[in-house]
Amino acid sequence: MSRIRPAQEADVPVILELIHELARYEKEPDAVKTTEAQLHSALFGPTPAVFAHVAEDDGTVQGFALWFRNFSTWEGVHGIYLEDLYVRPEARGAGHGKALLQTLARHAVDHGYARVEWAVLNWNEPSIGFYRSLGARPQDEWSTFRLTGEALREFGAARPAGVPS
Template identity: 85%
Template structure:
């Protein structure tokens, strides 16, 4: 029997395994720095900053969705930002990805949130086609920008910040 359920603290090892598998799929196998303690704290502290759902069947956890709340200043309400969605290759095509996304969409609707959004790599045609089949559309008028690494450190240095 398969089901979608909120992640539990005991799922941290398999979540980290799936995060690493996702990094390999996205051609960044050495990019994951997250530790089990970091993931546990983020998901299961007194005031968690991120949330996760897992797709599980008799064979164990087959996929996951990790997300957090964002906020639309134009809508005046929260939304969901889907950070990661991943289903094991051998479990694809069984509806786990769709069920995970439907769970987030249902949560958004029930909570009065305005949207569920995420980013997808431009080369990831199978995922793009899947998302389009659900009615999702790319925000082609927007580009994602990111400060990270040395650029973040240099720009965010306290001695450089002035008002």
């Protein structure tokens, strides 16, 4: 049975390893630029804004959930945005993913948060089916937009009209 616990500093290397596994699963094996130092600082620095839980089986980390708080202006309360949920392929079907999501749902309920939300790749039918089985529903009327790389640098460098430099 899966044991879910908050990540500890000693978990940083295995969480980064799992992030690399997730990138390979999502067909982006060279996309991860995160270092152990960056991950450690984000999770355990003086003011962490990112949190993680791990799923253990017999003392071995089999999966993780990395998340942060967001805010609903309509609800007036926080929510959880699940950035990554990943369970090693050989450990799938043992309840780790469900237990990780239940832990986040319990945290949201206990803290009065309005929702837990995340994105999933459209081609990832196994995960979509799993999420639907839990009662989660896609937000079909919304599209995710991302500003990154050179477009982000160019747009961020431009001065908005009427704003002094």
